[in-house]
Amino acid sequence: MATSTPASKPTPERIFNTMVAFQETEALKAAIELDIFTAIADGASTTALLAAKTGASERGVRILCDFLTIREFLAKKGNAYSLTQESAIFLNRHSPACLATMINFLASPWSRKNFGALAAAVRKGATASEIGDHTKPHEDVWVNFARSMAPLTIPSAEFIAGLAGAAQGKPCKVLDIAAGHGMYGITMAKRNPNAQLVAVDWPAVLEVAKENAAKSGIADRYATKPGSAFETEFGEGYDYVLLTNILHHFDIPTCEKLMRRVHAALEPGGKAITLEFVPNEDRVTPPMAAAFNCTSVSSSVKEDTATSASASTALRTWGLSGSSLRSLSRQLVSR
Secondary structure, three states: OOOOOOOOOOOOHHHHHHHOHHHHHHHHHHHHHHOHHHHHHOOOOOHHHHHHHHOOOHHHHHHHHHHHHHOOOEEEEOOEEEEOHHHHHHOOOOOOOOOHHHHHHHOOHHHHHHHHOHHHHHHHOOOOOOOOOOOOOOHHHHHHHHHHOHHHHHHHHHHHHHHOOHHHOOOEEEEEEOOOOOHHHHHHHHHOOOEEEEEEEOHHHHHHHHHHHHHOOOHHHEEEEEOOOOOOOOOOOEEEEEEEOOHHHOOHHHHHHHHHHHHHHEEEEEEEEEEOEOOOOOOOOOHHHHHHHHHHHHHOOOOOOOOHHHHHHHHHHOOOOOOOOOOOOOEOOOO
16 A cells, blocks of 8 residues: 655745745845945955945944845855855856846845735836836936846857858848847947847937947947937848847737837848747746746736747738747747
C-alpha cells in the first residue's frame, strides 16, 4: 500500500516578505545612491572605510550593509563586506554590465505611483494615472527612461544587430522609432560602419539619444526626426525599421496605424524588427514576460500584452508577411 508524506505546513513568510518588499527596493536604491557597491569594489570593505568613502555615518552604513548581506547583495566575513558575483557584475559602476542607473526609472515616483494605484487600475481595466495615453509626449517620464534604462539593452541590442547582419557591413538605412536612449540603433551602427540611422522620438528624448550617438562615435551617421511616431514624416527606403518595446504601450487599432506607416516606409524587401515581452497562451509563463502585463495595466490605457500566437497574427494583418518569433527571454523579434 502506498504511503504519503504530509505536505509541509503553510507559513505566512512569503506573504509577509511581499508586504515589506518595498523595503528591499529602498535599501538597494539607497546603496546605489551612496555608491556602496562601487566603494566596496574600490577596497572600502569596513564600515569605517565605507563611511569615509560615502560620507555616511558608520552606524547607518553598518545597518544598511548588514541588510544587504541578509538579502544576498553583499557577503560578510568578520567586519569586512565584499561583493557577491552578481553585485560585482551588475551593481559596481566600474563594470560594463552595471545596471545601477535603472533604479532611477524602475523605482521612480511615476512607476511607484502607478503601482500604488493598482487596485483602481484593476477596477478600471487600465491605468488610473493621468499619464496613460502614450501617444502624448510626457517627456519627463521618457527622458528619465532614456537616461536610466540603456544598460538593459546590451544583450538584446547585440541580438538585433546580429539578426540584421550588421557585421557584414552592407550599406543600409535604419529607422529607429521611439528610439529613447537610442542604443538599439546605435549598436547596429557600431557593428556596421555603413549603416545610416534616423531616430524618431520626442525632442527632449532625442537629445539623450544624440549624446549616446556622440559617445559611441557615430554622430555623423545619426539623424533625428523629433515628434510623434504617429504623425512625424518618416521618409522612405529604409532597409530596417526598429520598434523596440513600443507596441505594448498601445491597443491593437493604434498599433495597426503605426505598423501601416512602418510598412510604407520600408524598402521593398525591407524588415521591421520588434522587441517585446511575449507570454505564452496561458499568460502566466514564462514568468518575466507574463508578469509584464501587470506593469502594463498599471501604467497604460492599452489592451493586454500580445501572446506569441496573437502577435504573429497581428503582424501579418499589419502587412508584414513572413513574420517569425526569435526568443530572447521570450521577447518578440519579427520581420
